[in-house]
């Protein structure tokens with residue numbers, strides 16, 4: 001509110017057209033330049049893969065001047081039909097949790113903003129999973145065998161498949177997704193809020209289990225996207241003391257980073273995974289035939305026979321993240 005000699009001019013024609021409008025114009029010009037600067041900064045930082053993101057402050061400043069579409073166009077040069085972004089309503093969603101919270105409660109494909117990569121990616125948001133947590137971001141899914149998961153390092157880093165069906169979101173995206181939600185501490189440090197991860201498993205007999213860890217994050221490419229999971233939940237998991245998930249580096253048929261010096265698990269199992277030895281879990285193994293028993297060379301979850309005595313192969317598996325969103 002502008003006070004001039006004690007008189008409020010906030011709502012007057014004079015104030016808006018003669019004072020505010022020019023100011024607004026100037027301000028948006030300045031912000032326009034700033035948008036360019038942000039893009040430049042992001043490009044610069046992307047080059048050396050150091051941290052770069054559109055901070056809340058940046059966004060709040062520019063959103064007052066530019067429409068969502070303009071921001072997307074200006075900052076990202078995004079070429080897809082921008083109507084896809086109509087539901088964003090002035091906010092760049094960074095995970096499915098806040099998309100659900102915004103009222104989009106149907107499972108489906110949504111664009112999310114990877115702030116450290118300065119780009120959008122499409123993911124399947126699971127909004128229906130029976131849990132107190134709603135809005136899970138799917139990072140891997142197998143459901144019909146139509147996508148070949150026998151691929152090399154570059155594909156596993158970049159991602160492949162189709163979010164409407166089977167896909168692997170890509171290690172670089174997963175690494176960034178595990179660092180999406182940050183809060184500033186009192187001392188000005190950045191605190192990363194690691195998401196939870198769920199492994200959604202169902203076999204050909206319809207037996208299903210949801211295995212959840214409270215915290216998930218990946219290390220960077222420098223340490224081959226080492227897997228970190230902490231806090232195995234026993235809520236849906238009364239069969240074992242632990243799950244067959246190991247905190248190992250990622251391996252692919254053309255890159256052996258597993259923990260077994262005498263084996264090349266990814267080559268033998270024909271897929272990429274965080275292999276410890278070759279006999280634990282491998283949710284990227286070959287898709288099993290109808291009603292087949294679980295085999296080492298296929299999608300694997302060691303100990304499944306304790307869930308289902310038949311030891312029936314898994315027909316559906318999905319890995320998904322739940323971000324606890326801290327409102328500023």
Ligand SMILES: [Ca+2]
Pocket residue numbers: 256257258259260261262263264265
């Ligand atoms: Ca090895």
